Amino acid sequence: MEILKVENLKKYFPVQKSFIEVLFSKELEFIRAVDRINFSVEEGEILSLVGESGCGKTTVGRMLVGLEEPTDGKIIFKNKDLTSLRGEERRAMHRYLQIIFQDPYASLNPKMKIGDHLMDPLLIHGIASNNEAKKMAIEMLERVGLVPAEQFFNRLPYQLSGGQRQRVAIARAMVLKPEFVVADEPVSMIDVSLRAAILNLLLSFKEEYRLSMLFITHDLSVARLVGDRIAVMYLGKIVEIGGVDEVIHEPKHPYTAALLSAVPSFEKRDLRIDIKGDVANPRSPPPGCRYHPRCPFARRECREIEPDLVGDTHKVACHYPLEIRVD
Numbered sequence: 001m002e003i004l005k006v007e008n009l010k011k012y013f014p015v016q017k018s019f020i021e022v023l024f025s026k027e028l029e030f031i032r033a034v035d036r037i038n039f040s041v042e043e044g045e046i047l048s049l050v051g052e053s054g055c056g057k058t059t060v061g062r063m064l065v066g067l068e069e070p071t072d073g074k075i076i077f078k079n080k081d082l083t084s085l086r087g088e089e090r091r092a093m094h095r096y097l098q099i100i101f102q103d104p105y106a107s108l109n110p111k112m113k114i115g116d117h118l119m120d121p122l123l124i125h126g127i128a129s130n131n132e133a134k135k136m137a138i139e140m141l142e143r144v145g146l147v148p149a150e151q152f153f154n155r156l157p158y159q160l161s162g163g164q165r166q167r168v169a170i171a172r173a174m175v176l177k178p179e180f181v182v183a184d185e186p187v188s189m190i191d192v193s194l195r196a197a198i199l200n201l202l203l204s205f206k207e208e209y210r211l212s213m214l215f216i217t218h219d220l221s222v223a224r225l226v227g228d229r230i231a232v233m234y235l236g237k238i239v240e241i242g243g244v245d246e247v248i249h250e251p252k253h254p255y256t257a258a259l260l261s262a263v264p265s266f267e268k269r270d271l272r273i274d275i276k277g278d279v280a281n282p283r284s285p286p287p288g289c290r291y292h293p294r295c296p297f298a299r300r301e302c303r304e305i306e307p308d309l310v311g312d313t314h315k316v317a318c319h320y321p322l323e324i325r326v327d
């Protein structure tokens with residue numbers, strides 16, 4: 001069963017122009033951070049979202065949890081279109097949709113005790129009385145390995161290490177028993193030696209709560225490890241989506257193949273596809289396929305016509321998809 005479905009989701013940010021720029025052009029310009037994307041996530045499934053810096057991953061995640069208003073499109077969660085809900089109804093649905101941020105230092109309030117970070121969401125959503133909330137907070141601190149929980153409960157964020165803070169961030173999201181979590185690069189700012197433990201903690205909730213997840217990362221090897229399926233984003237578009245094995249072993253988009261060639265642990269594989277140049281500017285994406293200026297296989301059609309994302313379970317947006325198998 002589908003828990004989340006995104007239809008033609010779009011986020012354009014207006015560009016702040018200087019006075020001189022306004023004089024010479026009256027047209028409003030936009031950063032096309034997310035440009036009409038479609039995907040769905042099944043109950044209990046993890047979809048990994050990968051792509052280079054600036055391609056729009058965080059913006060997708062922020063729209064899902066209501067931190068950013070979509071410019072257009074639908075977010076259907078548990079059969080309700082979140083973009084059409086307002087006020088109380090919307091807040092009630094968002095209880096089941098939580099986010100874990102990349103930066104464990106910025107995501108906690110420095111003046112607030114760890115325990116209050118966990119109690120607040122329970123009290124705000126009216127789920128528990130003060131005493132119950134405290135009990136649930138302590139239980140959750142134990143569950144995420146912050147013991148003795150009573151001690152951690154009374155500490156302030158600065159008294160915790162980065163890894164411990166990320167455990168608090170996970171605990172804060174999980175205390176509401178969400179059905180869907182957006183994890184935005186949850187281990188990229190954590191010491192390498194602690195990453196596996198944090199990932200395992202996150203995954204343990206998947207089993208326990210039958211949790212679904214959008215797992216955002218720029219690292220394909222992490223995307224493979226964690227995800228059931230992988231979606232590859234390029235400049236505001238999903239260019240390929242499919243099962244982990246399909247995407248890793250039978251990449252169809254030259255961009256996916258190039259990303260795979262760059263993963264050190266995959267290097268022994270017989271795959272060498274390079275990317276030319278830098279990411280284009282989302283203010284003025286190239287016409288046709290947005291990847292064409294960097295694609296070694298681009299032909300005339302690619303420069304003129306934007307390809308649709310097509311296919312059955314394994315979809316690709318490319319006029320000339322690759323047909324390769326790499327083991």
Ligand SMILES: Nc1ncnc2c1ncn2[C@@H]1O[C@H](COP(=O)(O)OP(=O)(O)OP(=O)(O)O)[C@@H](O)[C@H]1O
Pocket residue numbers: 013031032033051052053054055056057058059060218282
């Ligand atoms: N509030 C905002 N106002 C204006 N532009 C924004 C805003 N938020 C994001 N952008 C722009 O939208 C584009 C996508 O940003 P986003 O943060 O979603 O990328 P990302 O894929 O998460 O990158 P990273 O891997 O570096 O985290 C970027 O060009 C960014 O500068």
Ligand SMILES: [Mg+2]
Pocket residue numbers: 057058059
């Ligand atoms: Mg980001």
